[in-house]
Amino acid sequence: MFFSKRCVVMLVVLTAVVTLGSVIFGGSLEPRQQQMLDEFRANTAAAEFYDQVKAAYDGTTISAATWAGPQNEGIERYLPVFAELTGIIVNYNTFQFDLVTEKVKMDAVAKAGNYDLVEIAYQHLGWFAENDFLVPTKVFMENDTLRSPILNRDDITWATWQASSWYDDVCYGFPSVACSMYLWYRKDLFEDPTEKANFLAEYGYELAPPETWEQFKDIAKFFTRKKGKTLAGEVLKRNVYGTAVQGKRSDALTCEWLVYAWAFGGGVFKGGIPSKENLIINSPGSVAALEFYKSLLEFSPPGTLEYDYEGPTTAFQQELVVGLCVEWNDQGFGLEDPTKSMVVGKMGYGAVPMEVDQTTQGLPCVSHWGGWTQSVPKYSKHPEAAYLLSQWIISPITEPFLTADLAVIPLRESTYSVLPEVANIAPVAATGDALKCTHYRPRIPEWGEMEEEMRIALSRCLIGELSPQEALDWLYSRYMEILE
């Protein structure tokens, strides 16, 4: 015999113990999950609604494709509560930024129906809507058996919802992520008396968060220092830099440069209206923005052309960059994480300066919207169950838990009143200001191709293959072809 009798008995016992353990303990909820479940059950209307849902959908299994951001990590944690409430089992798949878009687009094109709920970056919504790949939310909202009594649509921040989930006056889901770009700066160094005095002596004005782009560059230059010099009284053991550019050929590059383009009065389409006539990609404002953007390479770390979203975050965390930069708000949480960052509590977040005449734009500053929506694809096998999941995620009971755990940006007004301390978290507080001056990328179906071409043009400019004017002229001609 290969196995002795004793060995077989032990294996059987071990299997039985593991199975029993998973049955007894595997089904039980963590305290936080239990707390959420109790809150749902304490709400009579919600409890009744979910009892009916459970009767109808118990045992259904759905699949979701989402972006691997902090929000979705939090949602995954609370899915057992959703399963307990509805009886719906969720395979919640998270993918890296580019990959999730590719996967859900491929699923739609193949009409495969692998995913019942998909997370879509707002700039790709037009592609899905124009191809008729999504179910309008109205279809579900008009169904009484699916409408949660606690949804309270008016409580969802309208600007966020509209920017993320609406296309051509049709709603395709609920917002799931509220990202925006703003200014990061080393608050502790900006307040350091020695640094302040030195800056005043060198540039003739006070060291403070910049209000113009010239000030931005002055500050970047001021904090770019060689090894052996001092910074806030300490001798530097390596070179440090004043800013960081997300220069890798990636979507991070286009997102960052667009902030500069808008701030200098340029952009893709005049007034955000997509048409060939409104193309301003090679306008003087856009060219000036690219010239300025390229000039910042001088004050950025040598590896800045390899940076994508995480590049500046890591550089700030390790104090390689000690000045300022333009970055996404969700990356800001990484700076405040003591397990990863050397600059916890040392960072300041603020508005990005606006270079052009503010009256023409009607905005005091510039920011870049980066929201996502959770939508039900047309070929979903369980569309109603998928809608119930998206409705549960945005519910006024679920969101405060997600916010409290992960400090993600709330999508509901009421969350700020439920958790007043959230508003005081630095990255969240600055988001509110940034949202007041948000610009958007185009949402037309062609944007995927246009964005890819923009990556190439910007990257070729940054590596010196083309001048800013040449790069944007080339981009203009490509856009004319694409929009033909």
Place this chain on the structure above:
Amino acid sequence: MQRKALSGLPLPPLKEITLCNNKRKVFYMRRLWNRKLLLHKAALPHLPLLLFMLFMFVTPLVLMLNDSFRNYNYARPSNLGAYVGVQNYSKVLHNSAFWQSVGRLVTFVMIALTAEMVLGIVLAHVLKDIKHSRPLLSILLIPTMAAPIVVGLLGRFVFNNSFGIVPSVIELVFGTRPMLLSVPILAYTVLATVEIWHWTPLLTLIFYSGLISLPQDPYDAAKVDGASFWQAFRYLTLPMLMPVIVAGIIIRGIDLFKIFDEILVMTGGGPGTATELLNFFIYKTAFRSWNVGHASAIGVIMVTIMLPVVYIFYNTIGGGREAR
């Protein structure tokens, strides 16, 4: 004794054959029938495999061919699926970015293949002359076990300017920290280096197996005639090893033409378009621009170029007939 064909069906007696033309015709038709039957019998056991190959390899090609003549541009969804003739081909062939990516790919394949061949033969020779070389060979094979995506990630970290070990070593030796993934020519070289590092061991193994199976007698004779190492290598090893070398070139050549994962992870096609090789260009066209019609046309062009190249190469340089 009655004559029987291999199929078991009786053939007419030989003397009847000469009787008249009609009977001769009958004979030849029967012989043909028997041959066909024989062919069918031989083919029958292979039928499942043939069907599998038809389904797995031919069907996608046919579908791709079909898509290449249709409008499948999801970025402009009107008239989706409409027949557009050779419009996709025309647009692709007039696209300078396409030709540039082809040029970059061909150069890349030639550089990487040459380096892998030379290194592979040298390493195989070295290993052949070392006693107990098997553990060394096993260690050498480790990179080939890694998935291309993992190798890409590894390359991204190793050559990263901020924390990569290679820039650190170069800085230590030369006092300057190179931007290996930010300068076009360097990024291209790094990509080729990673590919060479990844797959040279495979060629080493192939050549090593070939070398140890070569007969010893010609070498002994050459030694008696006073041939140098180089002469023995040039006039004995290379010709005798040629079928193995050609097999290696074909295997690696085809593989190199498919390079994609490393580009996606390490450089994303950049900086600029320095590492945007043909496969990445197809991927970008299909899954970023969502112009599946164009991407299919490029795929068909690529297959059309590749098939004759492999065929000619195999039959002229490799002595394909002998190998068969």
